[in-house]
Amino acid sequence: MTYDLDQELRTAFDAEVAGITASDELWERIRATAETVPEGRSPRRPGRGSVGRRAGWYLAAAAAGIVVAAAVAITATRHEPGVTTNPGPPPTTATTSTPPTTAAPGPDAGPASEESPPGTTEPPPGGGDSPAPTAALAVLRDGRMVRLDLAAQRVGAEYGRLYSPDDAPQPEERTANAIGDIDVSADGSALMYSTVGEPAMGTAYRTTLAGFARVGDQPVWTNTSHLAISPDGRFVVHAYDDLLVSAPDGRELSRLDLPTGSDYPDALWWSPDGTRIAYRTTSYHTNGSVAGRTIRVARWDGTALAADPDAPPRAGAAIRWAPDGGLVVLPGDPLLSRTSSDGRWTLVVAADGRLHRVGPDGEDTPLFAATRFQYAEPIDIRAGS
């Protein structure tokens, strides 16, 4: 018997909506909302269209409050011969790690103080990802870390709305302006980061660093929630709906394959040799739960190399390039992870706030408790496990 898919679809759709009618109650809801919103106001439909208008907000917020804190001096705690083969810059900036008592809240803390919406310290249940961090680490080539903290001066608490149907302040919908990604240029002179303050949108900034001091922020791309700088610093892969490879000055060089219209790229990893990019795409159910994830690999010029369309829903929060060129996809859902420039290890801040180093053969070494990013002791993450 021939199965008529087209007819089956029409029949199923008709059956699904049979009896559904728009109610007077819904009209009353619409009317009540409309009465509170003046006509002729410029609409702010949530979505990609408003990012340009929001760029000024982002820039203002960044200029007002972002602190690139000199985070952790990686002075070797184990003074073993050979460990200091890459000494890094002079220790003048490195020895003053952020005092724990003044450290800004980390990912678990959210926007500081009384303006935090109630219950915001609770992670979303089950199907969602962990909360987006408002502070993040970048790892310099010499092993030092730079910390970017958006919440330090309560930028997030003062800024932005989600899904707001009008322009009136709605404090309960304020968002913690969170970090999508953060990366440091190969020479350590510039830091790039993306924000994800509005729903799934963001702006990428480039910050010039003088030592560890932030010189200034410059928006580079809008519609960018994730980015990663190639190890040699020649390219930046960045993503929102599209996945692009650009020069650091913003020139687009290539586009990477996104086979379906609803797979959103949300994690990017360069191979140590800077020729390939592993990236994860996620599709969502309408209610926001993850529908599926795919891990793909492509050359930087956009040539697709491989895809695993059956990645587990929570896979790919951390990916490492193995020395043999293969990929190791880690399960779990850490808040953030960064792989060293040589691909030898991945630094993972787990959801419990603990810092781990994961080596090339999968060994997981807890480094120290970094809850709320209050660093207890500096440690040399270049040392062997």
Added chain:
Amino acid sequence: VNDTAELGATALTPDWLEVQYRTHATALLRLAVLLTHDRATAEDVVHDAFVSLHRRGQTPRPGAELAYLRRSVVNGVVGRGRRTATAARARLVPVPDTPSPEVDSLRHSDHRALAGAVRALPDRQRACVVLHYWGEMTDAGIAEALSISPGAVKSHLHRARATLAGRLENLR
């Protein structure tokens, strides 16, 4: 219906908006239900579409009202899951881990297999399928509603059909 949904120069009034609601809301709600598989979410989407139109302050061109509202509904659904997930990651909206009651009830209907397969499609593929088979819209109309090219509509429909056929074949 002309799918070119440009705004006209006529000022919008509450009475006009109510007329549009009485005329089009049921079709829009059914469309939203098919796209979201969730009655409450569908009502939110329709609500937002009408409120957004009200906020514009101007009516669409005569004859383009439904197309305008339909595009607003579709845009309100596509990407909604991602926005919801992002909101949850910003610790504002809990993300349910279980299907809504509407979705769950579909599992027990005669069409649960097909509905489940459609529900599992990516947003834009699902929107293309619903607008094509239920909305009986042309590729050009779907393209306009989704702000994509007609070629992309064909591609989405082709992939969706292949996916649905494969999944249903596995169930038989």
